[in-house]
Amino acid sequence: MHAFTRLTAVAAPLDLPNVDTDRIIPARFLRKPRGAPGYATFLFHDVRFNADGTERPEFVLNRAPYRGAKILVVAENFGCGSSREMAVWALDANGVRVVIAPSLGDIFHQNCFKNGVLPVLLPGEVVADMRAQLHAMPGATMTVDLEAQTVTPPSGAAQRFEIDPFRKQMLLTGRDEIALTLGEEAAIAAFEARHAAEMPWLVV
Amino acid sequence: MFDKIWSRHVVAEGPGGHALLYIDRHLLHEGATHAFGRLERAGRSVRRPDLSFATADHYVLTSPGAPALDAEIGAMIESLARHAAAQAITHFGVGDDRRGIVHVIGPEQGLTLPGITLVCGDSHTATHGAFGALAFGVGSTEVEHVMATQTLWQRKPKVMRITIDGRLGPGVGAKDVILAVIARIGAAGGVGHAIEYAGSAIRAMSMDERMTVCNMSIEAGARAGMIAPDETTYAYLEGRPFAPKGDRWAQALAAWKALPSDPGAVFDRDVSLDAADIAPTVTWGTSPEDALPITGRVPDPDREGDPGRRRSMQRALAYMDLAPGTPLTDIAVDRVFIGSCTNSRLEDLRTAARIVDGRRAVVPAWVVPGSGLIKRAAERDGLDAIFRRAGFDWREAGCSMCVGINGETARERERVASTSNRNFEGRQGQGVRTHLMSPAMAAAAAVTGRLTDVRTLGR
16 A cells, blocks of 8 residues: 655545445446556546547546546545445546545545545535635645645645544555554454354354 | 444454454455455465355346356456355355345345344445344455454444334335435435434334345445344344354353343434334435435425535436426336345345236336345245236346446436435446335336335235
8 A cells, every 4th residue: 555645736626415436436347457457547437438438528527727636625425335445446546645525435434544545534614615715726736744634725724634543654654454453463363262252153 | 232242342452442343254245356366466365264255246147047248247256256265265156046145145144143243345234234233344455354364443433323113104114214214314424323223113124124224324324234133133043054053042142132232322323213204215316315205206406505415406306307396206217126135035025026916017127036045935935926927027146237237237318216225326327317215116116117106006
């Protein structure tokens, strides 16, 4: 997993609430291996492209100032629905490293952390104001600093955000979580012995 | 109940309220192929293959004959079988009657038990919470983590109790209950929460019905939904192939009886619904929260005060090709799908068959049973004959048109009356319009060709 520390980049606003992971990556692409040719085009595919493969000019990421945005500022419950981690893989394939939202689908939220994509939760009115700034100043950049836990929108007024210290540390270091947990092997083995004694009916 | 299960599975405490949680059961489907591949490349193996169970459901065709639409999809099915064999994981594969939708066969086989932690790389894993288990969906990296360590780092969610008291009216079932719940709290209402469903209407439900309710917790934003175990739960589980037997059963039963939340337990949020207020419910939009009683009309975005909500309603109505004010019962459908992990169990099929019996489907209609065993049981009851006589397509088990990942999608611009769980844009195929409803309501739509209040069909 790549680490995340600090980023200044173009940010794009997505105003609709409840953007589900089916919309972020349609089901027919899920069998493709991560990094397959054209993986980046799977992102928002059916709202981003016409049937003939041409771009839909009205979609925000197809508009010149927002093209290549690495920060998305979204609305309530972004990433709801299916657990498909490919939604984050598709964001990552497009260079998106930060998703700023009032709320995120719980599984999508977790999947972001596993892939070096920083999810930032801020109050709805703060996020709505950031989206308004990005609409007013197309192509404006924002800065996200994980160490300091701040987001600086185009207006320049830095906002502090809260993040779970465990997830923060994992993101800052880009550490492999499985390797970390394998370091807990003694604790896992001890738990298993105790658990099997307490709930012997769970043995298959 | 949630706290009791959580605390008994904590292996280690981490920073920020994180716990390393032990996982008692790990269910796998073809989507696990990606995680198996990474595990293999890292030179790791599955730590507890005896606690891992696999089945092919998402990618398998539900028509008789070849299991897969094309070589690429076939490779997903073969890859799961190969990895499961290499890791010595029990696999209910193609040709095995025990094969079926992962959330249907877990309970059916007795793998799902009260008080356990259970995960699967699928958001509808909350289904298993109907047994008083802590069950939730995980992403691909978490699947790999469970494979390698049998644990997950999790932050404890808040717990919301949803109480439904009273008696459901005729023609109203578990699907209507959960759609009404989602309409009430919203598609984001349960974000950050596990939901415990309680109340006399829940207690009166069978296990098949409870699974329908818990299944759609994720559509209310909650990763987990659960119902305290009781005599209904125990009666369902006793004698299932992987359920405990003999002395083990007695031991388990004693422990399970101590699981329900204590009287006076405090929840982070409490919501109540009166069962008598719930009508047969259908969705009109592209989020499961866009649900209304069938007696209603398509809502008018101009009457919506919140600008964000208004925009999404406008977009939903444009996608669904519906005009505000249209009575829901005026909406004609092109196709009917009865199936999915929400509504493909024997009781669902029986309910639909009762409506269909002696009538004819006037649009193409599919029944996709949740497992091979359910299909056989339905055939023993003669349900297949009822559906076939009515012109329904009686198919093999699988996820099928709920997600269309196997290529079984509706045609562009078709309108589908569906017993599945998601009415998202493109969910059942590009440009396809989905209306979610109960098996009884989907059966009614099949025989009338439009959204229909099943109560008017008199059964």
